[in-house]
Amino acid sequence: MSMFDGLKFRNISSPIHRIDPRAKFIYVLTFFIIAVFFNQLIPLLILFFSQIPLIIIAKVKKEWLRLIKGSSFFATIIFIMNVISLYFYSGYSSLASIIEQASAMTVRFIVLVESFSIFFLTTSPDMLGLSLEQIGIPYEFCFAFTTAIRFVPILAEEAQTIIDAQRARGLELEGENFMKRIRNYVPILIPLIVNAIRRSLELAEAMESRAWGATEKRTTLYMLKMERRDYCLILISALMLVASLYAWLFIKIPTMTQILNIQG
């Protein structure tokens, strides 16, 4: 679960939290594109470190660190896979350049995770739903989206209760046999699903009682409005994109091994 905690929103106030989700999303997307552009270690490291001030301003350092720690497992797999495939299938001569290339891929993965985590850590799901609504996605989908997010912690708690109850009746969840362990999860899944269905019926009942579907033209309590800082952020994203495009086309980026060789 620790990896997903890094994506869980906590309602605090910071300049980053107040930015319009749409602007923030454009920024994150820009980062994503730039990270995909480059496959050298140095620019990817620059991308990685340039995000850290944002995380400090947004006061989500602890969650972010947990996310990085959680993703280290996947990062390791990516690193190993890259080393192996580069060794066997490509023309890289030295071990140093293979390791550099593999690290670049790993850092790229971490940058992608990092930028999405900034987005999800600082954007309330409500605001996210609202921005989906305002870019014209039908309300039913937005509602389903925010409701799903709202019920994740409740379902997790319920799952734990069921696990405890079944364990108290002697259900074995730790065992050597993988297939048997999977089969033992059935008595947990069935009550969980039945409960979820029952819950959704109650929810539907409550929605109907609050005039769901009364009018085609639904209004909203909150309204997202793009402000100057949001336009600024979009502008910065655009500039970043242009600059990196320029660097990608016209600047020959040295590799770490080259730099170290010159020095050595």
Added chain:
Amino acid sequence: MAIIEARNLTYTYPYAESPAFKDVTLRIERGEFILLTGPSGCGKTTLCRCFNGLIPHFYGGKLEGEITVAGLRTIEHPIHEIAQHVGLVFQNPENQLFALTIEKDVAFGLENLGLPRDEMRRRVDWALKVTGIYDLKNRAPFEVFGGQQQRVAIASVLAMQPEVIVLDEPTSFLDPLSARNILGVINRLNKELGITIILVEHRLDLASRYANRVIVMNEGQIILDGEPRKVFLENEAALIGVGIPKVVRLYMLLKRAGLNIGRVPLSPEELSKSIMEALIFDRG
């Protein structure tokens, strides 16, 4: 003028063999505070679902007889139209709150109705103040206590300004103190705003002092209907397992022992006053 009127109402759930309630005739006046009670499975909840059109529109099944709510025949009008006249508060607060801030949850019904934003803001703030949770408006509903969650549920129904609020065991997930506070809020809605209240409740010790009418159901039928001071004295009520308030039971024991203290008490305060009066009268 009756706000809810049911005549010979019988309802059977889809695939059920026997009806959930049979031949219910009921007339509820504007401004009444009704306590609806009876053993589990007696058809109370099913009856509540009829009041705002969940039955038959949401549940299907077979509804026979006549029911009009605020002048609308529920069979002919969709739920969202009836919901503007009758608000329904459910047992589990967790499953009736949708949004990630309390304020937005209270606005949910109004958003569905398509109200303009300033009108919505005004009504949301009003409902939050009446239920005493204005200070919590930016918190998430699942972060606050059960009692406060139930206040949010009441506020969100209240914001739609219904004439009737039906509450289906709103205190069963709450501790005694929160339950008492919630019942106080419900009483204020009735006495200060004149909203008709139909309260399904097992905790009669706490709730009966507010009600001016008690309806007892058993096995799908209304068996007692009248003033609380009369209904609780009936033998039948005790026999089917209605939790007769302790003060009423003490009254009956005193009476059997030969001490008549006059009016049937509905709260400990009333009881102690009557006993004091009776004692002074005895000495004098």
